[in-house]
Amino acid sequence: MKVFVTGASGNVGRYVISELLNMGEQIVAGGTDIKKLNKLFGNQVEAVYFDFTDKTTFNKALENVDRVFLMRPPHLGKPKDLFPFIEAMKEHNIKLVAFLSLMGIERNPMPPHYKIEKYIENLGIPYAHIRPGFFMQNLSGVHAVEIREKNQIFIPAGKSKTSFIDAADIGLATAVLLHEFEKYKNTTHTITGPEALDYYQVAEILSRITRKNIIYAKPGYLRYRTYYIKKRKLDKEYVNVTVALYFMTRIGTAKEVTDVFNELTGKKPRTFEEFAKENYKLFV
Numbered sequence: 001m002k003v004f005v006t007g008a009s010g011n012v013g014r015y016v017i018s019e020l021l022n023m024g025e026q027i028v029a030g031g032t033d034i035k036k037l038n039k040l041f042g043n044q045v046e047a048v049y050f051d052f053t054d055k056t057t058f059n060k061a062l063e064n065v066d067r068v069f070l071m072r073p074p075h076l077g078k079p080k081d082l083f084p085f086i087e088a089m090k091e092h093n094i095k096l097v098a099f100l101s102l103m104g105i106e107r108n109p110m111p112p113h114y115k116i117e118k119y120i121e122n123l124g125i126p127y128a129h130i131r132p133g134f135f136m137q138n139l140s141g142v143h144a145v146e147i148r149e150k151n152q153i154f155i156p157a158g159k160s161k162t163s164f165i166d167a168a169d170i171g172l173a174t175a176v177l178l179h180e181f182e183k184y185k186n187t188t189h190t191i192t193g194p195e196a197l198d199y200y201q202v203a204e205i206l207s208r209i210t211r212k213n214i215i216y217a218k219p220g221y222l223r224y225r226t227y228y229i230k231k232r233k234l235d236k237e238y239v240n241v242t243v244a245l246y247f248m249t250r251i252g253t254a255k256e257v258t259d260v261f262n263e264l265t266g267k268k269p270r271t272f273e274e275f276a277k278e279n280y281k282l283f284v
């Protein structure tokens, strides 16, 4: 049987796929942009058109599939957006759904991941919830624009610390859960990087690596929200969810460091410095 990977072209999904392929699994890769999937994976996977908001795309995606990597696309801010597909997984007797949730979600019912986790559990689908810290890719992705163009990190996280993790490491840990699905039935996994850094430390590492003077601008929530919605024209739902997440971060929910990555994979998680060196070009 095959593994269906949602968000296959995303930060985490692409690594879930490469690691599952290394483990000899057969993959169905889902998304709304088939060209992107073909470009990324060629004939290594079966690419299917899949849209969480279109029920008619579900059956094809779940054909001969017994495990699913489930992620919530960032612009789908309402938990209900994912419920029809979760119901379809139940009908297809999925043996394990590895859901990409969020660190600290068990103590915070506000972000959509909380209700999604509960919906999966209440339907009785065997699950492995992955609860990672903030991705290092946030800095090389959405926030790299200000780093490159203004030498600034523009994130409303105050002085808080974050145990950043590389999405590639999340992909590997998730692949382990899906490959050894019997062992990890009905489990939760808080996966973090090896250290908690504040954004002043992140700026210092990036300055050293890029040989530029990158500063942490430390904007307030309102300035951040207005800038990303009005200037960067990012999706409002997405920006609102991130404001809630940075609110949690300031309370200290993003700083925990766990050994879970090592326990699952036998490896050490990547440091931010290693990540920044490897991805140097994205910051200059």
Ligand SMILES: NC(=O)c1ccc[n+]([C@@H]2O[C@H](COP(=O)([O-])OP(=O)(O)OC[C@H]3O[C@@H](n4cnc5c(N)ncnc54)[C@H](OP(=O)(O)O)[C@@H]3O)[C@@H](O)[C@H]2O)c1
Binding pocket: 006, 007, 008, 009, 010, 011, 012, 013, 030, 031, 032, 033, 034, 036, 050, 051, 052, 053, 071, 072, 073, 074, 100, 101, 102, 103, 132, 133, 134, 135, 136, 138
């Ligand atoms: N960033 C963080 O620090 C962090 C930390 C913890 C948890 N998370 C959670 O991780 C999730 C995001 O994961 P990611 O960063 O790997 O994703 P991502 O890179 O933002 O990619 C989004 C993916 O969703 C797919 N997609 C978009 N609209 C879709 C639709 N209507 N139906 C089906 N697929 C659709 C896209 O593929 P197509 O373009 O082909 O449709 C793409 O592969 C979010 O739920 C976020 O809350 C993030």
